Amino acid sequence: MDAPTAFTSDQESRAHDAQHHSLRLWLRLLSCTTHIEDHVRQRLRHKFGTSLPRFDLLAQLERHPKGITMGELSRRLMVSGGNVTALVDQLQAEAAVQRHHAPDDRRSIRVTLTPAGRRQFARMAREHEEWVMELFDQVEPERLRQLFELLGELKHSVRQRAGVLDQE
Amino acid sequence: MDAPTAFTSDQESRAHDAQHHSLRLWLRLLSCTTHIEDHVRQRLRHKFGTSLPRFDLLAQLERHPKGITMGELSRRLMVSGGNVTALVDQLQAEAAVQRHHAPDDRRSIRVTLTPAGRRQFARMAREHEEWVMELFDQVEPERLRQLFELLGELKHSVRQRAGVLDQE
DNA sequence: TATTGTTATACTCTATAACTATA
DNA sequence: TATAGTTATAGAGTATAACAATA
Known part of the structure; x- marks a missing residue:
């Protein structure tokens, strides 16, 4: 776990190699993500008093101006329903989001950004982008593209x- | 946020582009990691009744057979000291790790894997590798290497x- | 009956700060 | 004084299960 270079072939079996290589790739991926996440999380907290899950929820709403149901949020954010309820409660208390009962199905609720929520998210997203760009700027643009x-x-x-449905 | 292809140039400024591209790269990185992490976390819990932070702690010990201090663990795992104390307490209660007072500095403590802890970690690591390899096996080995x-x-x-000290 | 969302509860991980025992 | 580790506390995020309202 200490060779910093790329994969090297040896007398081990192909399958065994593939396993180790996969694990090393995963660990490196995790390491990159963790460092960036810590950096971003810390700044979100200090500069905006918010968290990544809350930011992510706002980001989902920003992508769906017509609103999005609690269940959809749960699936997209990959967290439980009870969790989404708590997050939306908080953001609603801060007047960043609103709940609307759907006219056709009265069990269902559409969540939307308020104008203030949209402005606040835009401010955070702009800074967020700058933080990330700064972290990446030692790598050539073409490499980043690859x-x-x-x-x-x-x-x-x-x-x-993994059988994930997934967003984007 | 819905073009699934690579970066596209447009009339925006270079700097602006770089920002958006960095952000999209970061979001994609985060998405990959989150999916893999969820997958692995779930299996660790169901098959071994453990968690990623605990697995990571054992992995650090496995790399350092002579033991590693609480402070070092805190730095390497990037979590607070109080936290490491709690994790080590748990693992010690399960007889997977041991604390030894350092002979030279009696404030300091070296943590090591017990033989049982080492065996348990080996079992988990082997499965862990298989899970990850399976997740990656739709991508060509050469691409994984890149x-x-x-x-x-x-x-x-x-x-x-980010000014991180870091392990590996 | 099935589905949408909420409530209640508990657990893990985390940070912070006060504390102890050494150095 | 400074450092290594512990304790105590609090808070965020998470899952689960029981529940209400609606379909």
Whole structure:
């Protein structure tokens, strides 16, 4: 677990190698994500007094101006329904989001951003982008582009294998 | 946020583009990691009744057979000292790890795997590898290798920018 | 009956700060 | 004084299960 270079072949079996390589790739992926996440989380908290899950919820609403149901939020954010209720409660208390009863199905609730919520999210998203760009700026743009593409392939594979429905 | 393809140039400024591209790359990275993490976390819980933080702690010990201090664990796992105390308490109660007072500095404590802890970790690590390999197996090995390399570059950049000390 | 969302509860991980025992 | 580790406390996020209202 200490060779910093790429995969090396040895006398082990192919399958065994593939396992180790997969694990090392996963650990590296996790390490990158954790560092970025910590950085972003800390800044979101200090500068905006918010958290990543709350930011992500707002981001989902921003993508769906007509609103999105609690169940949809639960699926997209991959957290339980009770959880979404709590998050939406908080954001509603801060007047960042609103609940609307759906006219056709009165069990269902559509959540939307308030104008103030939209403005607040825009401010956070702008800074968020700057933080991330700064973290990445030692890598050439072309390399970042390749990375984006390869991660797309990985995501596809993981989704198939894990049976995730997924957003984007 | 819905074009599934790579970056596209438009009339926006270069800087603005770079920001958006960085953000999209970050979101894709986060999405991949989250899916894999959920998958692995769920299996660790159901098959071994453990969690990712606990697995990670054992993994650190496995890399350092002579033991590692509480403070070192705190830095490597990037969590607070109080936290490490709680995790080590649990693992010690399960007889997976041991605390030894350092002979030279009696404030300091070295934590090591017990033989049983080492065996248990080996079992978990082997399955862990299989789960991950399965998730990745829709991507060609050569592409996985490229991804590993690019993530190395990214990690380097992030570490420099975020000022992380880091393990591995 | 099945589905949507809420409530209640509990657990894990986390940070912070006060504390102890050494150095 | 400074450092290593612990304790105590609080808070966020999460899952689960029981529940109400509606379909």
